[in-house]
Amino acid sequence: MSESVTTSTIRDELAGHIRQGVIPPFNYAYPSRSAYRPLNGSWNIQSIWAEDLKRHSVPELNLYLHVPFCRYKCGFCNLYTVISEDMDVYDAYTDALCTQIRDHTEIIQSRRLRTVYIGGGTPSLLSLRHFERVFATLDEIYPNWRSTVEEVAIEATPDSIVKEPGTLEGLISMGLTRANIGIQSLVPAEIREAGRGQANERVIREAIEIVRDKRLPNLSTDLIMGFAGQTPESWCHSVDELVALAPETISTYFLTVRPDAWFSKTGAYQYMWNPDLYERYDYANSAFREAGYIQESNVRYKKLGRGGYQQKVLTFHGVPLLGLGAGARSYTSAVDYMVGNVKPSFTEVADYIAKARNHELTPQTGFILNDEEIIRKRLVLDTFDLDLRELERFGYREKAHLFEPVLAAAEELGLLCRLPAERVQLTPDGFKYRDILSWMFFSENVIELDRAYYERLHQQNRRARQHMGGEPIRISGLKTAGS
Numbered sequence: 001m002s003e004s005v006t007t008s009t010i011r012d013e014l015a016g017h018i019r020q021g022v023i024p025p026f027n028y029a030y031p032s033r034s035a036y037r038p039l040n041g042s043w044n045i046q047s048i049w050a051e052d053l054k055r056h057s058v059p060e061l062n063l064y065l066h067v068p069f070c071r072y073k074c075g076f077c078n079l080y081t082v083i084s085e086d087m088d089v090y091d092a093y094t095d096a097l098c099t100q101i102r103d104h105t106e107i108i109q110s111r112r113l114r115t116v117y118i119g120g121g122t123p124s125l126l127s128l129r130h131f132e133r134v135f136a137t138l139d140e141i142y143p144n145w146r147s148t149v150e151e152v153a154i155e156a157t158p159d160s161i162v163k164e165p166g167t168l169e170g171l172i173s174m175g176l177t178r179a180n181i182g183i184q185s186l187v188p189a190e191i192r193e194a195g196r197g198q199a200n201e202r203v204i205r206e207a208i209e210i211v212r213d214k215r216l217p218n219l220s221t222d223l224i225m226g227f228a229g230q231t232p233e234s235w236c237h238s239v240d241e242l243v244a245l246a247p248e249t250i251s252t253y254f255l256t257v258r259p260d261a262w263f264s265k266t267g268a269y270q271y272m273w274n275p276d277l278y279e280r281y282d283y284a285n286s287a288f289r290e291a292g293y294i295q296e297s298n299v300r301y302k303k304l305g306r307g308g309y310q311q312k313v314l315t316f317h318g319v320p321l322l323g324l325g326a327g328a329r330s331y332t333s334a335v336d337y338m339v340g341n342v343k344p345s346f347t348e349v350a351d352y353i354a355k356a357r358n359h360e361l362t363p364q365t366g367f368i369l370n371d372e373e374i375i376r377k378r379l380v381l382d383t384f385d386l387d388l389r390e391l392e393r394f395g396y397r398e399k400a401h402l403f404e405p406v407l408a409a410a411e412e413l414g415l416l417c418r419l420p421a422e423r424v425q426l427t428p429d430g431f432k433y434r435d436i437l438s439w440m441f442f443s444e445n446v447i448e449l450d451r452a453y454y455e456r457l458h459q460q461n462r463r464a465r466q467h468m469g470g471e472p473i474r475i476s477g478l479k480t481a482g483s
Contacts (some may be wrong), residue, residue, distance in 0.1 A: 005405060006405060007405040007408045007409050007412070008409075010405050010406055010409040010440065011408075011409035011412050011413060013440075014409055014410065014413055014415075014436065014437065014440065015413060017433075017436045017478065018413070018433055018436060020275060021275020021276070021277075021278055022275070022436060022478065023254045023273035023274075023275070023277060023278070023435070024435050024436060024438075024439050024474075024477040024478050025256050025435070025476075025477055026253060026254065026256065026298075026299060026435055027380055027381065027435055027438040027439070028312065028381075029329070029331065029336075029381075030376065030377045030380040030381055030438075030442070030446070031336065031367045031373075031377075031446045031449070031450070032450060033329060033338070033342045034342075034449065034450040034453040034454060034476075035367050035445075035446045035449035035450055035453070036336070036337075036338065036342055036365040036366050036367055037365060037366075037367070037449070038364065038365055039335070039337065039363050039364060039365060039366050039368075041362070042368070043334075043335050043337070043363055043366075043368070044362060044363065045104075045107075045361075045362065045363060048330075048332055048334050048335045048337065048363065049107045049110075049322075049332065049334075051332075051333075051334035051335075052320055052332040052333050052334050053110060053111075055333045055334075055393070056320070056333070058112075059110060059111040059112065060111055060112045060113075060114050060314070060319045060320075061107075061108060061111035061112065061113050061114060061319070061320060061321075061322055062114055062115045062117070062311050062314055062315055062319055062320070062321040062322070063108070063113060063115065063116045063117070063321075063322050063324070064117050064119060064311070064321055064322065064323040064324070064328055064329075065097060065101075065116070065117070065118045065119070065123075065134065065323075065324050065325055065328070066080065066119055066120060066121065066323060066324065066325030066326065066327050066328035067093070067097075067118060067119070067120040067121045067122070067123035067125075067126060067325060068080050068081050068082050068120060068121040068325070068326050068327050068344060068349060069081070069082060069083075069084045069085070069089070069090065069093075069120065069121050069122060069123075069125055069126075070082070070083055070084075070120065070121055070122045070125070071083070071085060071122060071125060071157070071159070071160070071198065072195065072196070072198060073195065073262065074184075074194055074195045074196060074262075075193070075194055075195040075261065075262040075263045075266070076194065076224070076255060076256070076257065076261055076262075076263050077261055077262075078258040078260045078261040079120075079121070079327075079344075080121070080326070080327025080328075080342070080344045081120065081121045081122075081327075081344055082344050082345065082346055082349055084346075085125065087127070089349075090125070090126055090127070090130060091130070092353050093325075093326075093349070093353060094126070094130040094133055094134065095133075095353075095357070096352060096353040096356035096357055097134065097324060097325050097356070098133055098134060098137040099356050099357060099359070100324045100325070100356045100361060101134070101137045101138065101141065101324060102137060102140070102141060103356075103359055103361070104322060104324065105141045107322060108141060108142055108322065109141065109142060111320075112148055113142055113145050113148050113149055114148070114149060114150055114310070114311075114314055114319060115149055115150055115151050115152075115153070115310050115311040115314060116138070116145070116149055116151075116152045116153070117151075117152075117153045117154075117311045118131075118134075118153070118154045118155070119154075119155045119180075120155050121155070122155065122156065122157050122160055123154055123155055123156070124154060124155070124156035124157065124160040124161065124164070124167060124168070124179075125160055126167075127164075127167065128166065128167050128170040128171070131167070131170070131171055131174065132170075132174070135174050135175070146175045149175075150310045151177045151178050151218070151310045151311065152175045152176050152177050152178070153176070153177065153178040153179065153180065153218075153220075153309075153311065154171060154176060154178075154179055154180070155179075155180045155182070156168075156179050156180065156181050156182075156207075157181070157182060157196075157198075157199055158181055158182075158183060158199040158203045158204045158206070158207035158208075159198045159199045159203050159207075161179075161181065161207040161210055161211065162203055162206050162207050162210065165210045165214070168210065168211065168214055168216070169214050172214055172215070172216055176216065177216075177217045177218055178216070178217070178218035178219075178220055178249070178309075179211060179216055179218075179219060179220065180220045180221075180222075180309075181207060181208070181211070181219065181220070181221055182221070182222055183199070183204045183221050183222065183223070183242075184196065184222065184223060184224045184227075185223060185224065185227065185230075185234075185238050186201055186204065186223075186237065186238040186241040186242060187201075187230075187234045187237060187238055188200060188201055189229055189234075190227045190229065190230055190234065190238075191204075193227045193228055193229060194224070194227060195262065205245075208221075208245055208247070217248070217306070218248045218249060218306065218307055218308070219247040219248055219249070220247060220248065220249035220250075220251070220307070220309065221242060221245075221247045221249070221250055221251070222250070222251040222252065222253060223235075223238050223239065223242060223250070223251075223252050223253075223284070224252075224253050224254075224255050225252065225253065225254050225255060225277045225280045225281065226254055226255030226273060226274065226277055227255060228266075228268035228269065232276075232279065232280065232283075235280045235283065235284075236283055236287075239283060239284045239287050239288075240287065243287055243288065243291045246291075247307075248302060248303045248306045248307030248308075249300065249301070249302045249303070249307035249308060249309060250288060250293065250300070250301045250302075251299050251300045251301075251309075252281070252284050252299055252301075253299055254273055254277055254281075255269075255273065257269045257270070257271055258454065258457070259454060259457040259458040259460075259461045259464050259472075259475070260343075260457050260461075264458075264461060264463070264464040264467075264468070265461065265463035265464055265467070266467075267466075267467040270468055270473070271468065271472055271473060271474050271475045272473050272474045278432070281432060282432075285432075288301040289301075292304075293307075295428075295431055296308050296309070296313070297312070297313075297316075297384060297431070297434075298431045298432065298434035298435065300312075315331060315381075316381040316382045316384070317382060318333070318377075318378060318382070318390070320332045320333065323338075325352075326340055326344075326348060326349045326352035326353075327340065327344055327348075332369075333369065333374055334368075334369060335363065335366050335367065335368050335369060336366050336367045336369065337363040337364075337365065337366030337367075338363070338364060338365050338366060339352070339355075339361040339362065339363060339364055340352055340364055340365070341364060341365055342365060367446075371394040371395050371399070372394075372395075372399055372402070372443070373443060373446075374391075374394045375391050375394050375395075375396055375399060375403065376403075376441050376442065376443055376446075378390070378391060379403060379406075379438075379441040380438045380439075380441045380442065381438070383410075383416060383424055383425075383426055383430070383434070383437065383438075384425065384426050384431075384434075385423070385424075385425050385426075386423065386424050386425075387421070387422060387423045388422040388423070388424065389421070389422050403441065406437075406440045406441060407424060409440075410430065410437055410440075413429075414427055414429050414430075415427060415429055415430035415433060415437055416430045416437075436478065439477045439478040440478070442477065442478075447476065447477065450476045450477060451475070451476040454472075454475045454476055455472065455475055455476075458472045458475055
């Protein structure tokens with residue numbers, strides 16, 4: 001947003017996006033990996049984390065461990081994953097991950113560890129012995145980690161839980177508190193459309209029964225709005241069935257189609273979403289609230305005191321995240337970075353294993369954050385509940401002219417309220433349209449980097465060009481006023 005843009009201009013733009021039912025990509029990180037570019041040796045891991053440590057009066061840390069292996073690739077997925085069930089590869093990868101954890105001992109020990117999350121991919125494909133090695137490594141470098149962390153979480157597919165329930169049981173005994181089990185739908189045709197035939201409705205229900213039997217404290221599940229063939233009736237069916245299954249945490253996502261996901265090649269999807277999906281949001285929001293869920297974010301609902309996704313909440317609040325493993329991203333107040341590239345491949349995973357073994361991993365791609373971009377990061381992610389005084393150390397008062405018009409426009413439209421002592425909070429409408437509002441805080445630089453990245457991928461995807469045209473519509477987020 002340029003300095004000359006007025007509150008009224010932004011208000012009109014925001015109102016127009018809402019009136020049109022625009023659904024931009026969900027913002028769970030800022031900047032997204034699409035804005036990462038080669039760092040060319042300008043930073044090393046030690047200097048990044050030393051700079052970050054200077055900016056936090058209470059040093060804390062989220063730890064994310066990435067396992068990139070999957071049994072199959074979902075049609076909507078563009079995450080860093082590779083298809084493999086090779087136990088020898090799993091062994092080598094686990095050794096590399098443990099070596100990388102040890103190489104970050106000083107960084108981890110310099111902060112209070114708040115959360116541990118093992119994501120992917122499908123980390124539940126690993127055997128219990130792999131997790132025992134990872135947890136033993138944490139015991140070695142941070143003996144009291146189970147006392148300090150607020151959650152220990154893992155991602156899993158329903159079929160992996162059903163196939164190896166003993167792995168879940170062992171993980172719970174080692175401290176697991178939450179499992180994110182992706183189900184996406186409880187309608188058979190939609191499950192097949194997602195490319196998850198191995199996780200059919202019967203398997204989903206069996207997996208949830210196993211989780212309940214093992215007494216896992218927090219079962220987290222999700223649903224996706226927008227599959228080809230999904231109707232308002234089928235969506236309501238999935239919502240009602242999931243409410244009956246009563247997981248502690250539920251997430252609902254608008255389908256995001258990217259040119260590096262299979263859905264872009266099928267001809268059944270466009271990058272532009274259906275505005276009618278906001279009606280499905282309304283149904284789910286009402287159903288979950290009536291069932292006693294509290295809304296934690298625009299996509300997530302929880303049972304008060306029992307559910308939620310603490311690592312995401314803390315990351316949004318500015319607690320840095322150390323991401324380890326091939327394809328993992330680290331979020332700091334100095335540089336967001338990866339030790340590899342953003343495009344997954346077996347070659348890249350093999351390179352990660354070799355470099356980790358030889359202690360040679362260095363930041364390869366990322367985004368360098370100045371004070372303005374740090375402020376933007378918090379505003380993009382954290383307007384659910386944000387004390388603007390926390391941003392003073394990054395010069396918010398001097399840069400307020402860049403952000404206050406957006407906040408004022410959002411307040412005029414009823415998307416947020418301002419409380420005494422400089423706190424802002426989203427209203428129910430603000431939750432609903434949060435991603436539209438978030439894009440209004442993006443810098444022109446990040447918007448352009450994101451657009452260029454996805455347009456390049458689209459041009460490299462012959463079938464996507466065939467179905468969606470040479471000049472894709474809304475392949476990126478929103479162009480904001482003044483950009």
